[in-house]
Amino acid sequence: xxxxxSAISIQGLTKDFSVTLRGVKLRAVDALNLEVxxxxxxxxxxxxxxxxSTTIKIILGLLDATVGxxxxxxxxxxxxxxxxxxxxxxEAPYFYRYLSGRELVKFYxxxxxxxxxxxxxxxxxxxxxxxxxxxxxxxVGTYSKGMLQRIGLxxxxxxxxxxIVLDEPTAGVDPVGSAEMCELIRKLKHQGxxxxxxxxxxxxxxxxxxxxxxxxxxxxxxxxxxxxxxxQRDRQALIVDPLPEADLEALRGWLAAxxxxxxxxEQPRARLDQLFLSKVSRPGRPGGASAGVGSNEVPxxxxx
Amino acid sequence: xxxxxxxxxxxxxxxxxxxxxxxxxxxxxPLEAPAxxxxxxxxxxxxxxxxxxxxxxxxxxxxxxxxxxxxxxxxWIRTNTIWEGNDLPGTQTSIKLxxxxxxRPLYFWLNGSRMxxxxxxxxxxxxxxxxxxxxxxxxxRFDEEQSSVAIKYLENALEFHPGEPLLILEIAxxxxxxxxxxxxxxxxxxxxxxxxxxxxxxxxIHAELLRKLGRNAEAYAFLKQxxxxxxxxxxxAMPDVVLGRIRELEEEMGIPExxxxxxxxxxxxxxPAAPPAP
Amino acid sequence: xxxxxxxxxxxxxxxxxxNTFLEAVRQKLFNFLLLLAVGLVxxxxxxxxxxxxxxxxxxxxxFGFGALIxxxxxxxxxxxxxxxxxxxxxxxxxxxxxxxxxxxxxVFGKFLGVFAVIGVFCALTIGLMMALLWxxxxxxxxxxxxxxxxxxxxxxxxxxxxxxxxxxKFGVLAAIVLLIASxxxxxxxxxxxxxxxxxxxxxxxxxxxxWGNVDNPLVGLVVRVLGFVFPNFQLFNLADQxxxxxxxxxxxxxxxxxxxxxxxxxxxxxAVYSFRNREI
Numbered sequence: 001x002x003x004x005x006s007a008i009s010i011q012g013l014t015k016d017f018s019v020t021l022r023g024v025k026l027r028a029v030d031a032l033n034l035e036v037x038x039x040x041x042x043x044x045x046x047x048x049x050x051x052x053s054t055t056i057k058i059i060l061g062l063l064d065a066t067v068g069x070x071x072x073x074x075x076x077x078x079x080x081x082x083x084x085x086x087x088x089x090x091e092a093p094y095f096y097r098y099l100s101g102r103e104l105v106k107f108y109x110x111x112x113x114x115x116x117x118x119x120x121x122x123x124x125x126x127x128x129x130x131x132x133x134x135x136x137x138x139x140v141g142t143y144s145k146g147m148l149q150r151i152g153l154x155x156x157x158x159x160x161x162x163x164i165v166l167d168e169p170t171a172g173v174d175p176v177g178s179a180e181m182c183e184l185i186r187k188l189k190h191q192g193x194x195x196x197x198x199x200x201x202x203x204x205x206x207x208x209x210x211x212x213x214x215x216x217x218x219x220x221x222x223x224x225x226x227x228x229x230x231x232q233r234d235r236q237a238l239i240v241d242p243l244p245e246a247d248l249e250a251l252r253g254w255l256a257a258x259x260x261x262x263x264x265x266e267q268p269r270a271r272l273d274q275l276f277l278s279k280v281s282r283p284g285r286p287g288g289a290s291a292g293v294g295s296n297e298v299p300x301x302x303x304x
Numbered sequence: 305x306x307x308x309x310x311x312x313x314x315x316x317x318x319x320x321x322x323x324x325x326x327x328x329x330x331x332x333x334p335l336e337a338p339a340x341x342x343x344x345x346x347x348x349x350x351x352x353x354x355x356x357x358x359x360x361x362x363x364x365x366x367x368x369x370x371x372x373x374x375x376x377x378x379x380w381i382r383t384n385t386i387w388e389g390n391d392l393p394g395t396q397t398s399i400k401l402x403x404x405x406x407x408r409p410l411y412f413w414l415n416g417s418r419m420x421x422x423x424x425x426x427x428x429x430x431x432x433x434x435x436x437x438x439x440x441x442x443x444x445r446f447d448e449e450q451s452s453v454a455i456k457y458l459e460n461a462l463e464f465h466p467g468e469p470l471l472i473l474e475i476a477x478x479x480x481x482x483x484x485x486x487x488x489x490x491x492x493x494x495x496x497x498x499x500x501x502x503x504x505x506x507x508x509i510h511a512e513l514l515r516k517l518g519r520n521a522e523a524y525a526f527l528k529q530x531x532x533x534x535x536x537x538x539x540x541a542m543p544d545v546v547l548g549r550i551r552e553l554e555e556e557m558g559i560p561e562x563x564x565x566x567x568x569x570x571x572x573x574x575x576p577a578a579p580p581a582p
Numbered sequence: 583x584x585x586x587x588x589x590x591x592x593x594x595x596x597x598x599x600x601n602t603f604l605e606a607v608r609q610k611l612f613n614f615l616l617l618l619a620v621g622l623v624x625x626x627x628x629x630x631x632x633x634x635x636x637x638x639x640x641x642x643x644x645f646g647f648g649a650l651i652x653x654x655x656x657x658x659x660x661x662x663x664x665x666x667x668x669x670x671x672x673x674x675x676x677x678x679x680x681x682x683x684x685x686x687x688x689v690f691g692k693f694l695g696v697f698a699v700i701g702v703f704c705a706l707t708i709g710l711m712m713a714l715l716w717x718x719x720x721x722x723x724x725x726x727x728x729x730x731x732x733x734x735x736x737x738x739x740x741x742x743x744x745x746x747x748x749x750x751k752f753g754v755l756a757a758i759v760l761l762i763a764s765x766x767x768x769x770x771x772x773x774x775x776x777x778x779x780x781x782x783x784x785x786x787x788x789x790x791x792x793w794g795n796v797d798n799p800l801v802g803l804v805v806r807v808l809g810f811v812f813p814n815f816q817l818f819n820l821a822d823q824x825x826x827x828x829x830x831x832x833x834x835x836x837x838x839x840x841x842x843x844x845x846x847x848x849x850x851x852x853a854v855y856s857f858r859n860r861e862i
């Protein structure tokens with residue numbers, strides 16, 4: 001595969017759902033153009049009904065495009081071959097309740113052609129990777145929502161795909177579970193995987209995405225890197241120990257002498273989810289002891 | 305008027321599916337037709353007009369849909385329940401309904417006719433005051449009337465099972481046991497005995513009836529003709545019994561020893577082993 | 583760009599089938615209908631009350647096949663629709679079809695899973711019926727040896743043949759239900775339509791009988807077309823013949839089996855075509 005090929009390439013995608021015979025249509029996606037480069041974590045954002053899930057379904061070949069060209073690693077998305085390198089975690093996944101977590105992942109692995117000696121090793125590896133080794137032999141029907149998300153991620157990863165599509169991966173999951181999911185996504189990025197995430201929980205996406213696209217009523221409104229979109233390049237924030245009023249005045253003077261203005265003096269606040277995570281501990285978190293929580297404490301400007 | 309092609313997709317799919325099914329039906333007809341012909345031959349036509357009112361729409365659809373045997377079985381069980389209550393019109397109607405639903409099992413015809421010919425006269429006598437109170441002429445009339453219904457019913461059965469020896473035997477039994485008509489019974493036993501699947505006793509009874517009618521020579525000739533045809537390895541054939549009857553007739557008719565019947569079976573005794581039975 | 587193709591895989595198909603089978607046998611409906619069928623067959627003990635003689639065996643056979651046909655049809659329609667829609671409604675179909683899996687593998691995998699479930703149902707019902715018949719026939723042979731002068735009356739091999747043909751008929755029915763489910767939006771619609779089609783397939787021979795007598799040429803044409811569009815399920819109605827003591831001709835049995843297998847292939851193929859056009 002040529003390195004110049006995008007993981008996902010969407011050109012002029014329009015998707016209409018017919019409502020009546022006379023041609024009254026519901027346009028779910030309208031002339032969408034997107035390129036997702038290999039190795040990126042890409043966020044597809046938008047309110048409910050904005051066309052995120054429809055776009056994902058077209059990428060996965062579950063729906064046909066009305067107009068336009070959608071390719072996955074250069075292969076038309078409606079071909080079975082295009083899905084060879086794709087792992088998919090649907091929104092609020094539901095799996096065969098009567099299977100154990102291990103049986104479920106094994107089933108999907110075999111569907112993806114993983115067999116022989118590698119099957120068991122690969123199944124154990126992904127189950128361990130998502131932190132479900134202790135619950136792998138329990139029936140899926142007994143899993144919590146967060147565990148379902150993790151076993152869902154395991155089945156999406158079991159055939160070692162290059163592109164992972166996550167549809168609302170943190171919806172309905174508690175903050176601890178969400179943090180764990182975000183941490184897993186970061187680890188996927190470090191492994192060189194391309195990740196496409198849809199979400200309407202913007203704060204969570206913001207923490208893990210390299211680039212985002214915002215859709216509204218099927219149209220692309222904004223697209224770019226997170227830093228470009230939300231970073232204020234003409235401003236900087238300094239976080240210091242509490243300063244007495246006199247020192248603050250001195251600082252203002254110092255800045256004024258150099259042609260700068262102190263625009264705001266505020267008490268920094270931790271985000272509520274960070275507070276929650278610092279108070280609620282959960283042993284055996286995936287990917288290491290406390291990596292999930294700690295990572296949220298990285299300052300904004302330290303992001304890649 | 306413009307139609308949206310995407311909106312028409314389900315209709316296109318439906319049309320392709322319908323066409324595919326039609327084409328499959330046409331292509332598979334040569335495979336289906338001979339099998340269907342054979343299976344159809346084993347399924348007598350239903351006379352729906354007479355059944356609809358008695359059964360209702362739901363059961364009628366069940367009958368047409370292939371549950372004919374089980375519906376008939378259920379109605380036969382119901383017939384037995386009505387029969388236990390000595391309800392003559394109810395039992396008679398129910399018997400006829402069962403065979404209208406499924407005329408194939410001989411069991412229904414044979415047992416239905418027995419209920420009509422043998423049980424129902426007794427019910428009528430009971431209803432009329434009992435055996436002691438009812439005059440013999442009336443008893444005789446009841447027997448004749450019920451026998452007539454039973455014979456008609458069995459003749460109807462022969463339309464579905466042409467030449468069936470068990471049905472002919474059953475008619476013969478009614479003539480013999482209820483109507484005391486030995487002449488007709490003898491003819492019918494003979495007719496039944498000519499069928500390859502007939503039980504061996506049909507021929508023996510025919511000969512006995514000829515004797516009762518005083519036609520010993522005819523009976524003797526018949527049994528002499530019959531004996532060589534009887535297998536020795538079938539317990540029902542009873543060639544020894546037939547030979548015994550031949551000997552009895554030879555005694556009665558005074559046939560000289562030299563002219564007596566000589567059986568071909570090695571196991572059969574040449575001369576009667578015992579004095580003739582009464 | 584050239585990409586290695588993903589060929590149709592019987593291994594994937596059997597995985598879907600195995601999973602479908604596992605899901606089905608763990609459903610209450612399967613166990614419930616199986617119990618009902620077994621109960622009905624076992625209730626043949628009741629016939630002893632009537633002193634039917636050797637004809638009691640006909641009653642046992644009729645009730646056994648009646649249970650098989652009735653509950654088997656219900657099980658086929660309900661299970662096929664339920665197993666298909668559980669995948670759609672629970673979105674497990676999304677997860678599966680987002681894998682390198684052909685829709686044909688999905689549809690035929692579902693079919694084979696259901697077919698295996700019905701096979702288990704048929705085998706258990708027929709097996710129980712045969713055991714009952716064998717046991718009762720042995721008792722009757724002692725009680726009324728004159729009825730059994732030529733040995734056993736029941737042709738047990740024919741019972742197996744008829745059981746297999748019924749299984750194949752349920753296979754055709756399962757394929758029909760999958761075809762309906764491939765475009766239907768709800769489980770209820772699929773089940774109701776499946777029952778309607780079952781009745782039509784059982785009664786289509788009446789339309790074929792009637793078409794020659796229809797005066798209106800248009801109505802005649804419609805009736806004739808219907809006779810071709812729907813498979814003839816009366817063709818599988820050989821159980822009655824067994825009850826009458828008539829045997830099953832091997833040629834007829836083979837023709838009927840061939841007819842069923844061909845229809846399963848055609849209707850299954852149409853279900854795949856319809857499902858490929860479905861937007862999930």
